[in-house]
Amino acid sequence: MSAIAPEHPSAAERDPRARRRKKLREVLPLYVAISPFYLLFAVFGLFPILFSIVLSLTDWDGMGDISFVGLAQYQFLLADGRFWNAVGNTFIIWFLSTVPMLFLAMVIAFLLHQNIRFTKFYRVAFFLPNVTSMVAMAIVFGSVFSDTFGLVNSALTALGLDTVPWLSSPWGIKLTIAMMVIWRFTGYNAIIYLAGLQSIPTDMYDAAKVDGASMRQVFFRITVPMLRPIILFTVITSTIGGLSLFTEPQVLLGNSGGAGEAGMTIVLYQYNQAFTQFDFGYGSAIAWALFLIAAVFAIINWRLVSGRGDDAAPRISRKKEARR
Structure with missing residues (x-):
């Protein structure tokens, strides 16, 4: 009874970069599908939070130059x-x-x-x-x-x-x-x-x-x-x-x-x-x-x-x- 010869991976499958590209093609549509939420959160959520931290260290009336005042x-x-x-x-x-x-x-x-x-x-x-x-x-x-x-x-x-x-x-x-x-x-x-x-x-x-x-x-x-x-x-x-x-x-x-x-x-x-x-x-x-x-x-x-x-x-x- 002859043994079945094992299948050897192709050269593309042995290449780490090729595997990464294949995996990226698989998951990229998923990230694109959920990206609108993260984009909106970054623009209307994360950025205002970080900008408010910066503003709390400044003196600004919304129109003129922003003056840094530290913890004043x-x-x-x-x-x-x-x-x-x-x-x-x-x-x-x-x-x-x-x-x-x-x-x-x-x-x-x-x-x-x-x-x-x-x-x-x-x-x-x-x-x-x-x-x-x-x-x-x-x-x-x-x-x-x-x-x-x-x-x-x-x-x-x-x-x-x-x-x-x-x-x-x-x-x-x-x-x-x-x-x-x-x-x-x-x-x-x-x-x-x-x-x-x-x-x-x-x-x-x-x-x-x-x-x-x-x-x-x-x-x-x-x-x-x-x-x-x-x-x-x-x-x-x-x-x-x-x-x-x-x-x-x-x-x-x-x-x-x-x-x-x-x-x-x-x-x-x-x-x-x-x-x-x-x-x-x-x-x-x-x-x-x-x-x-x-x-x-x-x-x-x-x-x-x-x-x-x-x-x-x-x-x-x-x-x-x-x-x-």
């Missing part, structure tokens, strides 16, 4: 009282909006996860504010919370209570902006939580019902621990969004930020410096300071929320096993 913009930023006032306003509005917003979203998602009628209708209704025009919503809130003809103050007057200067007092401005954020993003986060709830095994809820657990116990001892990754995601995204507030105070109060600049957020202040005062160097420095603040807060939230906790074994089930 950042030194001025550290001593700028208006910037730190904007930082304080942003953090207060973030706290007033994010904490109740995520808690309400969790409760709404938990209720929607139950066997209730018209579930699809409620899901659409809660998500609708997120797709509503932000400008239109700010105008509506400005009418509802107006100091003179607002619906809220009219209701307070009808009840014999004192009116509240919602748009002319520091805390009234912050509360109004916070309520706008809560109204817009509660349903959005509730839908995310609902998707996480649907991935939790129903056996845990059945075991809790057998043990006689109340709905409150089920919520805090099963739902919340099992949703820790989802909670981490919503906390980080809500933090980044809360620190980047712009449309709400800008449309509601204008570029001034309201009385005493109580609604002046970091992004609104950065917008004023860059596109009203035409100080693009200082505006870029504020933008990178905001990036640093958001990154630090995201890391802190990551460490707090993703800490070690109940490892998907609810206490109710552990008590049941102990009784056995």
Whole structure:
């Protein structure tokens, strides 16, 4: 029985350069197919980011020559009282909006996860504010919370209570902006939580019902621990969004930020410096300071929320096993 002679590679296949050219011909159409995304990202994403770093080290009004000033913009930023006032306003509005917003979203998602009628209708209704025009919503809130003809103050007057200067007092401005954020993003986060709830095994809820657990116990001892990754995601995204507030105070109060600049957020202040005062160097420095603040807060939230906790074994089930 004769052995089959092995096939010897051709000279072209033995040549490394020929193999590289062949491989390039195979993958080139794939790179060409995805190249539009990377070209657009390089022009409208990567280049502005890198150029903003350069601008933060210069003094430029957008028309004349660019003057290199080194770290002078950042030194001025550290001593700028208006910037730190904007930082304080942003953090207060973030706290007033994010904490109740995520808690309400969790409760709404938990209720929607139950066997209730018209579930699809409620899901659409809660998500609708997120797709509503932000400008239109700010105008509506400005009418509802107006100091003179607002619906809220009219209701307070009808009840014999004192009116509240919602748009002319520091805390009234912050509360109004916070309520706008809560109204817009509660349903959005509730839908995310609902998707996480649907991935939790129903056996845990059945075991809790057998043990006689109340709905409150089920919520805090099963739902919340099992949703820790989802909670981490919503906390980080809500933090980044809360620190980047712009449309709400800008449309509601204008570029001034309201009385005493109580609604002046970091992004609104950065917008004023860059596109009203035409100080693009200082505006870029504020933008990178905001990036640093958001990154630090995201890391802190990551460490707090993703800490070690109940490892998907609810206490109710552990008590049941102990009784056995």
